[in-house]
Amino acid sequence: MRIVGGQQRMWISIACLILASVLAGVAKLASQDVQDRHTLKAPNGVSFSEFRGYARWQDVSVSTTATGVKAILGNRTIVKAYQAGIPANGQPFPDGSVIVKIEWNKAQNPVSPYFVEVPATLKSVSFIEKDSKRFPNTSGWGYAQFLYDPASKTFHPYGKDALFGKTVCYQCHTAVRNRDYIFTDYAPR
Ligand code: HEC
Missing domain, CATH: 1.20.5 (Single alpha-helices involved in coiled-coils or other helix-helix interfaces)
Structure with a gap:
């Protein structure tokens, strides 16, 4: 050698x-991740970090649109409230309730033997949290949405100004004020 x-x-x-x-x-x-999403804040001051661990929350339901698929997950407080019959029983969700909607573009699963669509690229993560003292002008609900850019693998907060939660999100969610402003039902399993 x-x-x-x-x-x-x-x-x-x-x-x-x-x-x-x-x-x-x-x-x-x-x-x-390329970015620490938990440093982001919506223009109304609601921070991504308030929802730490959301990816592991329990599934409330799923929904689809013509182009997208969504998973709706809830924290322990809101899941307990659903199981107690809220909102069908007319009671409001308690403070501490948080619900998240994760939305993807959808695509056909190329390896499936039958037609099925699955999440493709991530589009956005939207949150609604109940805190009556903090959000008195929107019936206790605070809103935040973070849009995902697959090319840069980064999120950016949605909303032009601090009022977006009221003028955009709450504005539309008042269509279901008799369900405490929440559209989604807990899906049986
Ligand atoms: C034009 C009406 C409209 C606007 C504006 C809107 N939403 Fe919604 N949202 C809905 C509907 C309808 C659903 C239920 C259907 C679905 O998407 O699965 C929903 C569902 C949700 C859910 C799941 C809980 C629930 O209520 O069912 C979250 C979380 C959510 N929206 C957050 C937001 C946030 C944050 C904003 C503002 C950035 C916003 N939404 C703006 C109509 C709206």
Whole structure:
């Protein structure tokens, strides 16, 4: 076996260091989002971080439109309220209730033997939370929506100004004021 000289050893060490840092970078990219979504805030001050852990919440229902598919998930408080018969029983959802709607563009599943559509690119994540003291002008509900850009893999908050929650979201959700402003029913399973 040939003995490796001092200079060669140095080059081998440098190559190993470069390889190690490249691998570490790849691992970091794979394990981390490009952006820390929890630093984002909607223009009304409602922060993404208020909904930490939403991806693991229980499913309330699913819905589809012509182009999209949505999962509607709720935190423990709102799921308990649904199970107690709210909103059908006419009672309001309690403070601490939070519901999230995750929306994707849909596409046909190419490996399925029959026609089925599945989530393709992520479109947006929308939140509604109940806090009567904090949101007195919108019947206790606070709204936030974060739009996703698949190209840059980043979110940005929806809304021109602090009033968007009232003038856009709440405005439309008042169509169901008799269901405490929530459209979705808890789907049986
Ligand atoms: C033009 C009417 C309209 C506007 C504006 C609107 N929504 Fe909704 N929203 C709906 C309807 C209808 C549903 C139920 C159907 C669906 O999308 O699954 C819904 C459902 C939701 C849900 C699931 C809970 C529920 O009520 O069923 C969330 C969360 C939500 N919207 C957040 C928002 C936020 C945040 C905004 C403002 C940025 C907003 N919405 C604006 C009509 C609207």
